[in-house]
Amino acid sequence: MTNEEPRTPQGLASRAEHNLSALKTMSTSDKIEEVLVALRRVIRATDLHSKKLVKTASVTGPQLLLLQIVNAKGDMTISELARDMSLSQATVTTILDRLQKRELIERVRSETDKRKVHPRLTDHGRKILSTAPTALQDNFVRRFRALDEWEQGMIIAALQRVAEMMDAKDIDASPFLDVGALDRAIPPV
Amino acid sequence: MTNEEPRTPQGLASRAEHNLSALKTMSTSDKIEEVLVALRRVIRATDLHSKKLVKTASVTGPQLLLLQIVNAKGDMTISELARDMSLSQATVTTILDRLQKRELIERVRSETDKRKVHPRLTDHGRKILSTAPTALQDNFVRRFRALDEWEQGMIIAALQRVAEMMDAKDIDASPFLDVGALDRAIPPV
């Protein structure tokens, strides 16, 4: 422990209490600011984390994500994969090309429908994957484990709430924000 | 409201209670899984959001991030900017080149030290920025506002906790994970 934090239940509790008492006097817009700042920190930390990971794994972010998905979901088509990664088919094809050149995946034509291609991990690809993604969350997991039960519970509940609020379809809001255009997305976790 | 969610205090409270009661019977690794899944959802939602935003703003992610930082922090050098964005100087220079070509920023040489260059938003750049980033968080903010005070407080406290755990320097853990190599990072929030 280098940057020491109070790790005792008292320490955690008092921190939380501090936040709660500060909240009483906080305007809604202040609260929103707080929540957005915290979110940005979380997201930035994730990015940094994943960048570092990428270096150690010797694959890029999108490549790693692809490997993870293929590993988790088994045989799937390029289009499914593209949908899962929120990328275009063409992009997935080129990422696959590079992974194939390095022999981390291979392409298997479907027997039943010869248009379809199933990317499949090679042994080498599996090995890369097994070394990489564990490191990613290790730190966070270790710290999370050290928390009190009640705080773990609070965090789960809160994150789920936030996730809901964020990934709920924007349908209800779109009428006055929407710009048309469905979108894509990327990055590795 | 299309995917209706119970928006009443009762609805929210009962959902939270549900989570809490489920927690009692949940193993630590299950909890960790829950928390990671929720995190991934949050991050993915953010990415999708920012992708959409990027389309509407007609700038790319890194470009938008750069504009946001310059706007927020005023006169700064390229190296500061690079540090803030966790990119190399050279990368920032090329991003600036493109923004300058589109006249969203201009370069101002420092008077006191002529090696230094201060990127500055043009009116057009400010306009781009003002249309874009509001939309980004609107949905989330609207939903957040609709929550009960206690739930807003819980979410802030939890997110801050998570942010701490994530962006605390990895120093203490690195001895057995570290691969050397400082890292960089990217994306727009």
Add this chain to the structure above:
DNA sequence: GCAAATTAATTAGAGAACTAAAGAAAAATG
């Protein structure tokens, strides 16, 4: 004061990611 070292930014060169558009092959439709 001026040569040497340092600092700031740019340029050059190259790999990867991404998109849109067009093309090729297989399967479904009528």
Add this chain to the structure above:
DNA sequence: CATTTTTCTTTAGTTCTCTAATTAATTTGC
């Protein structure tokens, strides 16, 4: 069986990102 649709690949063009020079300005040591 000709047409349409689906699935994947190819191509061309932009952007992002890095490392390794390069240029210019400042600071340091003597």
